[in-house]
Amino acid sequence: MILLSGNEAIAQGAWEAGATIGVAYPGTPSTETMEQFAKKEGVYAEWCTNEKVAVEVGLGASAAGARVLSTMKHVGVNVAADPLFTAAYTGVNGGYVILAADDPGMHSSQNEQDSHYYAAAAHIPMLDPADSAEALIFTKAAFELSERFDVPFMIRSTVRLSHTKAPVECGERLAYTLKPYEKDAAKWVMMPAFAKPRRKVQLKRIESLEAWVEECNYNRVIEGAGKIGVVCAGACYQHVAEALPEASILKLGVSWPLPKKKIVDFAQSVDELYVIEEGSEYLTNAVKACGVTVCAPANALPADGEVSPRIIREAFGFKLPAFEPVRTDVPARPPALCPGCPHRIVFKELSRLRAIVTGDIGCYTLGALAPLSAMDTCVDMGASVSMAHGMELALAGVDHKPVVAVIGDSTFGHSGLSSLVSTVYNQGTGTVCILDNRTTAMTGHQGNPFNGVTLQNRLSRELDLEAVVRALGVADVRVIDPNDLDAVRSNLKDATTNDELSVLIFRSPCILLEKVHAEPFRVDASCTGCGVCVSIGCPAISRDEDTGIAGIDPIMCVGCGQCSQYCRFDAIVCG
Numbered sequence: 001m002i003l004l005s006g007n008e009a010i011a012q013g014a015w016e017a018g019a020t021i022g023v024a025y026p027g028t029p030s031t032e033t034m035e036q037f038a039k040k041e042g043v044y045a046e047w048c049t050n051e052k053v054a055v056e057v058g059l060g061a062s063a064a065g066a067r068v069l070s071t072m073k074h075v076g077v078n079v080a081a082d083p084l085f086t087a088a089y090t091g092v093n094g095g096y097v098i099l100a101a102d103d104p105g106m107h108s109s110q111n112e113q114d115s116h117y118y119a120a121a122a123h124i125p126m127l128d129p130a131d132s133a134e135a136l137i138f139t140k141a142a143f144e145l146s147e148r149f150d151v152p153f154m155i156r157s158t159v160r161l162s163h164t165k166a167p168v169e170c171g172e173r174l175a176y177t178l179k180p181y182e183k184d185a186a187k188w189v190m191m192p193a194f195a196k197p198r199r200k201v202q203l204k205r206i207e208s209l210e211a212w213v214e215e216c217n218y219n220r221v222i223e224g225a226g227k228i229g230v231v232c233a234g235a236c237y238q239h240v241a242e243a244l245p246e247a248s249i250l251k252l253g254v255s256w257p258l259p260k261k262k263i264v265d266f267a268q269s270v271d272e273l274y275v276i277e278e279g280s281e282y283l284t285n286a287v288k289a290c291g292v293t294v295c296a297p298a299n300a301l302p303a304d305g306e307v308s309p310r311i312i313r314e315a316f317g318f319k320l321p322a323f324e325p326v327r328t329d330v331p332a333r334p335p336a337l338c339p340g341c342p343h344r345i346v347f348k349e350l351s352r353l354r355a356i357v358t359g360d361i362g363c364y365t366l367g368a369l370a371p372l373s374a375m376d377t378c379v380d381m382g383a384s385v386s387m388a389h390g391m392e393l394a395l396a397g398v399d400h401k402p403v404v405a406v407i408g409d410s411t412f413g414h415s416g417l418s419s420l421v422s423t424v425y426n427q428g429t430g431t432v433c434i435l436d437n438r439t440t441a442m443t444g445h446q447g448n449p450f451n452g453v454t455l456q457n458r459l460s461r462e463l464d465l466e467a468v469v470r471a472l473g474v475a476d477v478r479v480i481d482p483n484d485l486d487a488v489r490s491n492l493k494d495a496t497t498n499d500e501l502s503v504l505i506f507r508s509p510c511i512l513l514e515k516v517h518a519e520p521f522r523v524d525a526s527c528t529g530c531g532v533c534v535s536i537g538c539p540a541i542s543r544d545e546d547t548g549i550a551g552i553d554p555i556m557c558v559g560c561g562q563c564s565q566y567c568r569f570d571a572i573v574c575g
């Protein structure tokens with residue numbers, strides 16, 4: 001037995017099943033799954049530009065006969081939804097397993113979604129492991145099931161399963177040989193003439209899946225001594241088991257299709273039936289649709305966020321042991337761009353310009369927070385460029401502040417590129433800042449097309465960002481050092497006042513990629529306490545509460561010198 005996180009266990013399960021290909025786009029809490037899979041022997045793994053591409057590459061590899069793993073976070077499933085829905089028509093050749101990692105409570109996401117709905121809507125069977133051991137067993141089995149039922153299988157995880165380590169029994173790798181590829185237009189060419197009969201195939205498959213799920217031992221009843229019964233799935237089971245030790249639990253390991261008969265039988269075996277799930281009504285509504293009465297606990301469970309044993313016990317009206325009082329006299333530590341982050345000056349200058357900034361998703365989203373407060377919107381990957389164009393359309397002819405889109409290099413490759421093509425095509429004239437820190441920093445420094453680093457460090461090709469943007473027809477393309485205040489200020493001013501579409505590429509590596517930092521800066525006696533240096537939001541700089549005099553923490557300071565460029569009194573000096 002070894003300790004593995006849910007993500008590591010899924011990677012191990014895929015490897016044991018003989019999967020040879022892994023394709024993904026990073027996203028918390030799924031990222032380590034593909035990183036771990038990539039380290040295993042006899043596999044090929046790659047980061048794709050986005051989740052749609054990953055699922056299409058995965059489906060191609062499956063069609064050619066390989067067993068394939070794709071991983072993504074819940075919002076990635078939105079991006080991949082187009083191929084996913086039709087993959088449920090074509091089916092597979094080699095087994096194809098897709099991890100959807102949900103983030104109830106939004107620890108690191110822009111929304112909370114329940115991927116169960118995708119499984120139900122796309123008719124893709126979904127397995128819901130409750131711990132690492134099940135994550136391995138279910139993933140391994142999902143490859144065989146995918147081939148047996150001729151459909152991709154989804155594994156659903158949530159942040160607690162993905163990131164919790166639990167004991168796991170590892171096994172041998174199956175000697176899987178590539179299945180022969182056979183040309184079969186009726187299966188793989190989804191035009192209406194072929195898709196209509198495939199839809200019938202899909203409906204027949206759903207019938208077989210519904211029969212299988214009633215027998216499948218992944219759905220288990222854990223008998224309790226009490227009279228209440230709870231239906232739950234996935235990691236939520238752990239909270240239910242701890243909070244309600246007397247309850248009987250129908251623990252669902254397959255959450256689509258649901259074992260309707262088993263649910264009805266279970267409901268009949270208890271006096272009161274409850275459903276406990278996180279941030280969603282998928283399971284509650286599905287259980288009600290089986291024709292059974294679902295009771296509401298004495299106090300409602302929260303409609304959003306995660307549950308915990310305490311939350312469940314509170315809902316069921318149990319008396320709870322008092323908490324140790326939480327200390328409140330500790331300094332707040334809101335998230336901030338790192339000391340030396342090359343994104344900082346750009347946001348400070350956008351703030352000074354009072355620009356309307358359509359933002360995007362990455363480390364740089366922190367530019368929205370005080371004291372920079374420089375971002376107006378952040379919705380989904382790539383939206384910065386398209387929303388900026390939309391704002392310009394609405395504000396045409398009106399006297400307005402400059403509109404500036406800000407996007408990271410990985411996000412630009414993910415979906416900003418197609419937004420920019422649309423802006424160019426429709427003669428947009430705004431300003432787009434690409435913050436090229438040479439990595440996908442937010443999710444842990446993965447490679448992307450614009451730094452040319454691949455997942456398994458295979459030889460790659462680094463795409464020339466300026467050449468790509470120029471090739472789209474943007475004439476005003478500039479590459480600027482974001483650590484140079486004068487250059488950032490003058491180029492932003494120029495780009496936001498000219499009449500053409502400008503793309504400013506701010507290029508400097510993420511400070512965490514720099515292995516050696518320069519000597520720290522310090523504040524000398526000429527500091528007047530004006531506070532401008534503090535307004536750039538560097539965690540290394542603080543101010544004396546009484547005098548306003550600035551101070552720099554020499555441990556945190558990386559010697560980037562950004563703050564010294566803002567000091568009009570030359571009070572911030574090196575060494």
Ligand SMILES: Cc1ncc(C[n+]2csc(CCOP(=O)(O)OP(=O)(O)O)c2C)c(N)n1
Binds near residue numbers: 437443
């Ligand atoms: C559809 C989707 N996939 C994945 C993610 C997870 N994610 C958030 S930001 C990001 C990439 C950020 O990289 P980059 O744009 O280079 O900015 P940086 O963090 O380096 O500043 C990723 C993969 C997401 N939020 N949405």
